[in-house]
Amino acid sequence: MNKKLHSNIRAICAQAIFNVLEDGQSLSTTLMLSSHKIAEKDRALVQEICFGVMRVLPELNFYIHTLMSKVLTGKNRVLHYLLLVGIYQILYTRIPEHAAVGETVNAVNDLKKSALKGLVNGVLREFLRQQASLQQKFIQDNKQQTSQTLHPSWLLNRIKQAYPQQWQNIINANNQKPPMWLRVNLNHYSVSEYQQLLAEQQIKSEAFADLPCAIRLLSPVNVTKLPYFAEGVVTVQDLSAQYAAYLLAPKNGEQILDMCAAPGGKTTHILEIAPKANLLAVDVDASRAKRIEENLARLKQVAEVKVGDGLTPEKWCSGRQFDRILLDSPCSATGVIRRHPDIKWLRRDSDIVQLTELQHAILTNIWSYLKTDGTLVYATCSILPDENKFQIERFLKENSNAQLMGDMKQFLPTAQGGDGFFYAVLKKSS
Structure with missing residues (x-):
């Protein structure tokens, strides 16, 4: 009733x-x-x-x-x-x-x-x-x-310190409404084909040259208006978040762990690229883990979903070793403030130290479940160096079998672009 x-x-x-x-x-x-x-x-x-x-x-x-x-x-x-x-x-x-x-x-x-x-x-x-x-x-x-910037002073000071040249652009982007980005499932349509379907519904869009699956809508719409959304042809996912699966570079047949996986956007992207990968998606929150299952069902994909804590992988991992691990680490979420403006008022400066210790502990614990020659992608939706660049530098210092592949990537939020995201690709040597 x-x-x-x-x-x-x-x-x-x-x-x-x-x-x-x-x-x-x-x-x-x-x-x-x-x-x-x-x-x-x-x-x-x-x-x-x-x-x-x-x-x-x-x-x-x-x-x-x-x-x-x-x-x-x-x-x-x-x-x-x-x-x-x-x-x-x-x-x-x-x-x-x-x-x-x-x-x-x-x-x-x-x-x-x-x-x-x-x-x-x-x-x-x-x-x-x-x-x-x-x-x-x-x-x-x-x-x-600081009230002119609509940010609390502690956060404003951290952003200014980290980005003396760009802080005003970051603040301006944070104060905008976010653009709506889509990820096209390339197993069904190419981006240009899907744009044609959008155009038929009078929905204007732009493709993004650097990623083969990304489209930005010129004006957000309800997902029910997106052609074949229910059939899993398209997913709403920020541009910067779409890099995760490409950097992971999954292959069919591999053992893959998606850690802190809810709500499942990156999980489903991994399986779009490698549909026959053996994927384990884990999240600490049972209700959020349910969202992973819902997203998998919509895209008609198969993965094992478990509720588990990155601090105690021995409880749910059953000694499994993985070819690739995506660790979307718990973070301050300071890169997605425009999507969740309450973050500005819920976070405290003291949270950052606690979060960096949590991130370091999860990264260290999960690392031992990666096979030799395996790849781990460390990701956050933060723009603070303590959680990102400094975190990885510390880990590399402490683990001689960890090697950074390429440069670390720090995306900053931009008005018409993606959210603030960080990526580091690590390889495990013998």
């Missing part, structure tokens, strides 16, 4: 943002948990508002703190997030101002705070009256401050 759908999606948005910023939940998780309350037609708007608020959070907070003498706390704190939702709609969506204000004020009832309807209405109407001067004030007051 269907649960009653929430009448007010602004209340859902406010609660989701509260769950992220007060309770530390990831935005994707909290939206998934509340999806049963959202009508299909409203899903895109909920995503737009929640992701949008995360993207420009310091700006929205500035307006609320300027307009209100007292901060909302305790049980009323959720209304602070409702005000963020209201102001975001006024500034960044095409929703008419009266509708944005009216619906946001109505959400107060859904949040069971009816007595404070007047407060929410007053703040939003005051914002409309002062909008131009407030926006000017934000620019002037924040010229020298």
Whole structure:
């Protein structure tokens, strides 16, 4: 039986943002948990508002703190997030101002705070009256401050330090909405053939010269509109992520481990290149491992999927040795901020040290399961050198049987290009 759908999606948005910023939940998780309350037609708007608020959070907070003498706390704190939702709609969506204000004020009832309807209405109407001067004030007051970049200061400092010439481009790319990249299954169609199918549906696209399977859509569309998506002809996957399987260079008949494999985009790409490889896909999270199985089913591919921890491979590996290993290591995800803007507010500077130790431990443990002359591809969706270049340099120093093949690859996020990703290809000598 269907649960009653929430009448007010602004209340859902406010609660989701509260769950992220007060309770530390990831935005994707909290939206998934509340999806049963959202009508299909409203899903895109909920995503737009929640992701949008995360993207420009310091700006929205500035307006609320300027307009209100007292901060909302305790049980009323959720209304602070409702005000963020209201102001975001006024500034960044095409929703008419009266509708944005009216619906946001109505959400107060859904949040069971009816007595404070007047407060929410007053703040939003005051914002409309002062909008131009407030926006000017934000620019002037924040010229020298990190809130202008919409990034926390610790992260901004790390990016500036690592990329003194490119940091502004990285920040700008992080603050954009991400482009939609597709990976065409070349066993079915070539890129140009698939572009023809897209064109027939009035979907404009561009191919990417460096990768034979990559297409960028000029405007994102729902996957249900992609020709033969359900049949496994095409997969949504960022451009930079598509390099993983090519760098791994899998071959039919080989024993391959895809470690930290969920949700399975790279797993399925490996099997598109080498359909007869013996592939074991492992992830520590049981619910995410299920996603691997769903993706394999959609593409009609076969692989063994296990729930397992990279720190204790002896528990699930049964002494198996692999010709190739793809280790998509747990990381800060600082290369995919434009897809997950809540990362900026969920991560802490202290996380980086913990993550680098975790990465080093997993890499060291997994290395012993690679055959002599085997290849391991170390990958992260981070742009921080501690997790990438420095991590590999340390590993090479400690393991005389590890050899770096070619250069390490650090991709940075670009407005129309791929996300921030890092790759190092290691070979094991005797």
